Amino acid sequence: MRSSSGPPEGRPTVLSVRQAVKRYGGLTAVDGVSFDVGKGEIFGLIGPNGAGKTTMFDLVAGSVAPSAGQILLNGVDVSGEAAHRRIARGLGRTFQIPKPFPELSLLENVLLARQDQTGERLFMNFLAPGRVRAEEAAARDKAMDLLDFLLLKRLAHEPARVLSGGQRKLLELARVMMADPAVILLDEPAAGVNATLLEVIIDRIRAINERGVTFLLIEHNIDMVSRLCNRVLVMASGQPLCEGTPEEVSRDPRVIEAYLGGA
Ligand SMILES: Nc1ncnc2c1ncn2[C@@H]1O[C@H](COP(=O)(O)OP(=O)(O)OP(=O)(O)O)[C@@H](O)[C@H]1O
Numbered sequence: 001m002r003s004s005s006g007p008p009e010g011r012p013t014v015l016s017v018r019q020a021v022k023r024y025g026g027l028t029a030v031d032g033v034s035f036d037v038g039k040g041e042i043f044g045l046i047g048p049n050g051a052g053k054t055t056m057f058d059l060v061a062g063s064v065a066p067s068a069g070q071i072l073l074n075g076v077d078v079s080g081e082a083a084h085r086r087i088a089r090g091l092g093r094t095f096q097i098p099k100p101f102p103e104l105s106l107l108e109n110v111l112l113a114r115q116d117q118t119g120e121r122l123f124m125n126f127l128a129p130g131r132v133r134a135e136e137a138a139a140r141d142k143a144m145d146l147l148d149f150l151l152l153k154r155l156a157h158e159p160a161r162v163l164s165g166g167q168r169k170l171l172e173l174a175r176v177m178m179a180d181p182a183v184i185l186l187d188e189p190a191a192g193v194n195a196t197l198l199e200v201i202i203d204r205i206r207a208i209n210e211r212g213v214t215f216l217l218i219e220h221n222i223d224m225v226s227r228l229c230n231r232v233l234v235m236a237s238g239q240p241l242c243e244g245t246p247e248e249v250s251r252d253p254r255v256i257e258a259y260l261g262g263a
């Protein structure tokens with residue numbers, strides 16, 4: 001079994017994880033994980049509960065600092081950079097448990113995710129109020145288009161607390177898209193989603209990917225992983241177990257054992 005196959009030929013590497021380690025006291029949540037993701041891939045990260053998948057996303061996104069190892073975005077070592085700097089570099093992530101602001105509208109929740117607003121630079125409000133207003137209008141249009149794309153437009157002015165679990169996952173996608181990321185980390189986008197919404201989510205991920213956006217996908221829904229991902233890394237107990245196509249890893253006896261052992 002190949003342990004590190006790398007991105008398909010001809011695709012520039014957008015994300016490299018090199019020997020990432022994260023320790024929490026005596027527990028090593030991520031224990032020497034390396035992988036490379038090429039532009040336009042949908043790269044799966046799977047493994048039993050507690051394998052360290054979300055912690056791996058935390059390390060890539062910069063919300064936790066690694067105990068050892070490096071994260072490179074487009075060849076630049078960002079291991080020491082704060083999460084907001086990585087967002088500015090085109091990295092987006094959704095959360096395993098979405099936490100929209102419950103009393104804000106869907107539109108307001110999506111607008112909060114945008115990058116680099118002129119209006120937030122105080123003096124621009126005095127120096128160029130027209131430009132600030134034009135940017136506000138463009139951002140609103142973009143947020144509404146995203147809500148429409150994710151079938152949430154009719155709820156745009158409702159508070160986020162009215163959403164079902166599945167709709168929250170769709171709102172997460174709208175929120176992350178608002179910042180125009182080049183690489184998106186999706187943490188269990190299908191968890192708790194009904195069959196109809198699942199098809200919508202799969203379809204929308206494909207459509208965004210066809211525009212050149214790279215995805216990392218954590219998902220327990222193996223059918224979804226098989227349909228979307230070209231390559232998959234399996235983790236267990238913090239360690240990399242194997243890497244390959246969805247078909248290759250699902251046949252690997254070590255993977256089957258890891259899932260059965262965790263059950
Ligand atoms: N902030 C933290 N402090 C201490 N331990 C943590 C912390 N975050 C995660 N862990 C531990 O690290 C291990 C890996 O957790 P992680 O959430 O990354 O797993 P996961 O693969 O995402 O699991 P799941 O499929 O259940 O979401 C677990 O044992 C977890 O309890």
Ligand SMILES: [Mg+2]
Binds near residue numbers: 053054055096
């Ligand atoms: Mg997790």
